[in-house]
Amino acid sequence: MTAVELAEIPFFPLDLFEGDRAVLLRLLRETGTAPGQRFLLGEQTAHFEAELGRSLGGAEVVACSSGTSALTLVLAAMAVGPGDEVVVPAFGCAPLASSVLSVGARPVFADVDPWTMVVDPAAAAERIGPRTKALMPAHMFSVMADLPAFRALAEQHGLRLLEDSAVGQGGVLAGRPAGLWGDAGVFSFVQVKTFGMPGEGGAVVTRDGELARTVRMLRNHGQDGRTRFRHHRIGWNSRFDELQAAFQRHRLPGLPARLARRAEIAGYYTERFAPLAERGVLAPPPGTEGRCHYVYTLLAERRDALQAHLATRGIASHAYYPQALPRQPAFAPYTLPGDGWPAAERVAERALSIPVHPHLTDGQIERIADAVCDFPVS
Known part of the structure; x- marks a missing residue:
């Protein structure tokens, strides 16, 4: 073995974006000196959303500040709130529960499959009650959740289906990409994810145009993008960075x-x-x-x-x-x-x-x- 092969193997590479350094520096300068001085939600973000959407067969994509924020925005857009319950996995990342609590609802935890570690549809079915408003299955590590079963469960009980595909971008189940099995899905672009970037970011993906429109409004303080400082809803600051959008466009192919x-x-x-x-x-x-x-x-x-x-x-x-x-x-x-x-x-x-x-x-x-x-x- 060479000295490089014998060196310590980190869990995530320290040189993750080394091959793109020159491009990143060029994009940094171009973003900082662009005439419009739009550092957030500018034309690069719009192009990135469109290109990622085309790669998903024409889905609507709404880029936002993180995968966690994406979950919160979708729940709010679905009108999940106080008095509602959302069935979530008992094993996984904290935002599965915290996003539900942040909109005033209550997470109800369902057990997982002991081998795949994804939430068990049968266990989730047992947790559905009169206050349940949505199901939030999550892909875990390298295995997608059983979305056909969850989709059938949601239709049977008249529930919204929010797919936490933060770690699942690129996965395909029964010919359908991760993120597009429910009413909406979310991706995370934090650096260690499959489509990571040197910063924080995420996206909502959906085929529901009205849901996408509401999420777009909520990510920018409730503004609809047409009239600045006119707020139609109480929203959040979850805007996407123009430099990161340009960089993700470069890396998408x-x-x-x-x-x-x-x-x-x-x-x-x-x-x-x-x-x-x-x-x-x-x-x-x-x-x-x-x-x-x-x-x-x-x-x-x-x-x-x-x-x-x-x-x-x-x-x-x-x-x-x-x-x-x-x-x-x-x-x-x-x-x-x-x-x-x-x-x-x-x-x-x-x-x-x-x-x-x-x-x-x-x-x-x-x-x-x-x-x-x-x-x-x-």
Whole structure:
């Protein structure tokens, strides 16, 4: 191995945008010296929304300041508010619950599948009650949620369906892209996501023109974009940065290749790790259908020991969400006494993510897989 191959392998690359440095610097100057001096919601944002929408088959795209903000804006646009409930996964990122609370509604936590770690449609169905206004399934790590089941569930009960596809951009299930299964979906562009950028940002994607129009208004203090300082709704400051829009336009054509590389790496891992199940290290389900490969996550009976083992080999790993959402101090007050989410709590104790980003070399990928496979049985 070369010295580079033997160096520490970070969980996310430190040089993520090094290859685009010259372009980014050029765009920074062009944005800063443009005659209109529009640093937010200008023509670059409009072009980016249109180009991303075309890549999704003509969907409406509304760029906003973050994936979290995107969830909040959609919930508000759906008129979810005080007295309403939204069914969300018991395992995942805090915005699944905090976005619901930020509009005055209550998150109701449903348990997850013990292998895929995505919310279980059957568990979600049990949480639907007279106050339920929406379902918010989320894709998790490298697996898309069972959106056909959730779509049927939403139609059966007359509920809104908001797809948290923040980590799922690029995934396809039954021929339909992530983000377009429900009334609306959201993407996150924070740097570590599949379409990350050097900053914070996100987008709402939908085929509902009226919902998109309302979200556009809400992201800019309730203005409709035609008459400045005329506020039609109480909104938020969730505007998209022009420099980032220009940079994302530059990177959009290369997204399929980066996604393909992620899928190639994940496929190799899954094949290598298949025999480890009997040793207490479970790989994600094999296959390419409904996969997004934001990160590659193992379920390990001795998670902390595996993480320490990898560290001795110079391989960084990350334990996402080591506590189920309803057990978090911020969200526990909104749960019912005696309630439980056994699969989510078990997953929180076992999940460990390893590098899967497209900057990995073949040698690094092999080194990571060898290290996992060499993890000793207790």
